[in-house]
Amino acid sequence: MFDRGWTIFRIRGIPVKLHITLVLFLPYVAFVTSTQFRVIAEAVGLPRSEVHLPPLVWGTILAVGLFVSILLHELAHSFVALSNGVRVRSITLMMLGGVSRMERDVKPEREAWMAFAGPLSSFGIALGCWLFSLLPLPAEVRVAFLALALANAVLGAFNLLPAFPMDGGRVLRGLLSSRLGIRRATRVAATIGKGMAVLFGLLGLLSFNILLVLIAVFVYMGAAGEQGRSQFRQVLEGLPVAEVMTSRLGEAHADERAGEVARRLFRQNLAGALVVDGDGEHDGHDPDHVLGVVTAWDLARPELHRAPDATVGKAMRTDVPRVHTRDDAAATLDALVGGDAEAVLVLDEGEHVVGLVTPADLQRAITLLGAAGGRAR
Numbered sequence: 001m002f003d004r005g006w007t008i009f010r011i012r013g014i015p016v017k018l019h020i021t022l023v024l025f026l027p028y029v030a031f032v033t034s035t036q037f038r039v040i041a042e043a044v045g046l047p048r049s050e051v052h053l054p055p056l057v058w059g060t061i062l063a064v065g066l067f068v069s070i071l072l073h074e075l076a077h078s079f080v081a082l083s084n085g086v087r088v089r090s091i092t093l094m095m096l097g098g099v100s101r102m103e104r105d106v107k108p109e110r111e112a113w114m115a116f117a118g119p120l121s122s123f124g125i126a127l128g129c130w131l132f133s134l135l136p137l138p139a140e141v142r143v144a145f146l147a148l149a150l151a152n153a154v155l156g157a158f159n160l161l162p163a164f165p166m167d168g169g170r171v172l173r174g175l176l177s178s179r180l181g182i183r184r185a186t187r188v189a190a191t192i193g194k195g196m197a198v199l200f201g202l203l204g205l206l207s208f209n210i211l212l213v214l215i216a217v218f219v220y221m222g223a224a225g226e227q228g229r230s231q232f233r234q235v236l237e238g239l240p241v242a243e244v245m246t247s248r249l250g251e252a253h254a255d256e257r258a259g260e261v262a263r264r265l266f267r268q269n270l271a272g273a274l275v276v277d278g279d280g281e282h283d284g285h286d287p288d289h290v291l292g293v294v295t296a297w298d299l300a301r302p303e304l305h306r307a308p309d310a311t312v313g314k315a316m317r318t319d320v321p322r323v324h325t326r327d328d329a330a331a332t333l334d335a336l337v338g339g340d341a342e343a344v345l346v347l348d349e350g351e352h353v354v355g356l357v358t359p360a361d362l363q364r365a366i367t368l369l370g371a372a373g374g375r376a377r
């Protein structure tokens with residue numbers, strides 16, 4: 001739910017997505033700032049008559065400035081991750097920062113450093129904007145820089161709160177996990193996150209501050225999600241991918257109609273299909289001929305409904321993560337939650353495609369192992 005967003009551009013191959021919360025939040029920022037800009041100006045001793053541009057223009061400029069600030073904050077996370085050899089699958093820009101989806105779990109100390117890079121960059125931008133506000137520029141431009149400096153300082157400080165899902169929660173987990181182990185450290189950071197969310201919620205309700213209530217909901221869901229993932233990981237850890245994957249895999253050609261393939265998946269009770277190139281002269285699920293993968297969810301996308309002649313080539317996913325049968329099943333959880341993939345392709349020792357792991361497969365494994373009272377080994 002928090003993973004969805006519209007891809008607006010790519011940087012070093014990483015899709016940068018815009019989350020619905022930010023789409024709604026930016027016009028709100030523009031509006032509020034436009035009503036407050038003259039007040040802010042007066043507060044720093046600038047008479048109203050000195051503000052020449054219409055307030056709405058300043059509001060829009062500052063909203064765009066905030067957007068760029070959040071983007072730079074996320075890019076700082078991603079670049080530190082990349083320099084640590086961690087693949088970043090996507091960046092989602094949200095209301096109060098963003099989420100950089102990493103391919104796999106990293107050592108907690110490294111994760112702490114990656115998490116710290118974001119707030120650090122926000123403080124850096126705040127410092128830069130404050131220095132600009134001291135330059136002999138037109139008075140209202142200086143006020144705008146001052147406002148941006150303040151916004152970035154708040155962004156940095158908020159994200160540094162030592163609670164999941166904020167960056168500070170990751171820093172805290174990194175620092176705690178050498179003593180408590182990663183699971184207990186995750187639980188502590190998530191519990192603090194939930195506690196803080198309840199506090200924000202109460203404060204928001206008592207002060208009739210809708211924004212604070214929204215932030216509370218956001219933080220609570222993020223903390224709960226992080227805790228849930230940690231528990232799932234625990235269940236799956238040490239289990240080979242072969243035990244959770246499905247081999248009910250069909251084949252489809254890129255130029256086939258999506259509706260036909262959907263019917264075939266249903267009739268033959270298949271979890272998904274490999275999309276292969278047109279000649280059909282190969283077998284053994286050689287990954288070189290696999291163009292992509294479609295699952296039921298890919299075929300059910302609304303844009304395909306509107307175009308009944310759409311081909312499977314339009315529906316398939318091409319950047320599907322790959323794992324091997326003997327890999328740890330917890331790694332597929334990271335790949336599925338970390339990216340926006342609906343499935344992970346499973347290869348055997350001979351690099352042939354032998355199956356798929358979809359979120360439904362993981363859910364089934366986690367539920368059954370839970371019902372069985374843990375893993376019997």
Ligand SMILES: [Zn+2]
Nearest residue numbers: 097118159167
């Ligand atoms: Zn951050």
